[in-house]
Amino acid sequence: AQSVTQPDIHITVSEGASLELRCNYSYGATPYLFWYVQSPGQGLQLLLKYFSGDTLVQGIKGFEAEFKRSQSSFNLRKPSVHWSDAAEYFCAVGPDGSGNTGKLIFGQGTTLQVKP
Amino acid sequence: ETGVTQTPRHLVMGMTNKKSLKCEQHLGHNAMYWYKQSAKKPLELMFVYSLEERVENNSVPSRFSPECPNSSHLFLHLHTLQPEDSALYLCASSQQRPGQGHTGELFFGEGSRLTVL
Numbered sequence: 403a404q405s406v407t408q409p410d411i412h413i414t415v416s417e418g419a420s421l422e423l424r425c426n427y428s429y430g431a432t433p434y435l436f437w438y439v440q441s442p443g444q445g446l447q448l449l450l451k452y453f454s455g456d457t458l459v460q461g462i463k464g465f466e467a468e469f470k471r472s473q474s475s476f477n478l479r480k481p482s483v484h485w486s487d488a489a490e491y492f493c494a495v496g497p498d499g500s501g502n503t504g505k506l507i508f509g510q511g512t513t514l515q516v517k518p
Numbered sequence: 519e520t521g522v523t524q525t526p527r528h529l530v531m532g533m534t535n536k537k538s539l540k541c542e543q544h545l546g547h548n549a550m551y552w553y554k555q556s557a558k559k560p561l562e563l564m565f566v567y568s569l570e571e572r573v574e575n576n577s578v579p580s581r582f583s584p585e586c587p588n589s590s591h592l593f594l595h596l597h598t599l600q601p602e603d604s605a606l607y608l609c610a611s612s613q614q615r616p617g618q619g620h621t622g623e624l625f626f627g628e629g630s631r632l633t634v635l
Contacts, residue, residue, distance in 0.1 A: 436623065445522070446608065446610075448625070451623060510558070
């Protein structure tokens with residue numbers, strides 16, 4: 403069955419430090435991969451996506467992610483974290499193969515706290 | 519108005535009440551979704567409408583009833599809810615391209631925070 407695992411429930415980094423959020427997936431076909439961010443009280447905003455091609459993808463707000471098929475991973479990175487990056491981050495994979503519904507499977511999320 | 523808007527943003531209801539959540543998308547998309555977000559749990563897909571037809575219902579209890587009158591509007595009718603139904607309900611939309619399947623990229627609203635007393 404398809405699944406997404408975000409091993410880190412909670413991460414704390416200092417402002418200006420680098421960041422890597424881990425995502426591992428289980429998927430039977432070539433996946434489409436996404437990272438979303440959710441600020442408190444808000445909906446989810448797309449940070450970046452991978453469909454095909456270059457395995458290093460750039461997103462908004464200075465984020466990037468690298469697709470590694472051999473490791474079934476799609477880790478999110480940022481060289482220097484800003485206090486405004488504190489939020490919850492979700493990795494997702496899809497579609498789930500059930501036709502054309504566009505259904506995404508989400509991980510449990512990683513809460514990022516940024517220390518001054 | 520742009521993007522996906524949801525109303526109300528907050529709703530408190532008793533277990534015997536009937537209420538509705540509304541979602542409107544201004545992106546010209548042809549698919550809409552309801553997700554439930556509970557604390558410490560992954561997002562749960564509840565309903566999918568594609569081209570205004572319900573194509574997925576993930577074993578959601580009948581006390582939740584969706585309605586999609588057109589491609590821009592989606593409702594979630596609520597009745598006789600339970601306290602465990604308290605959650606953030608997120609609406610999303612996406613575009614299905616004929617002959618190309620679905621990329622799965624979703625655009626979310628800000629959610630309706632539901633509290634059932």
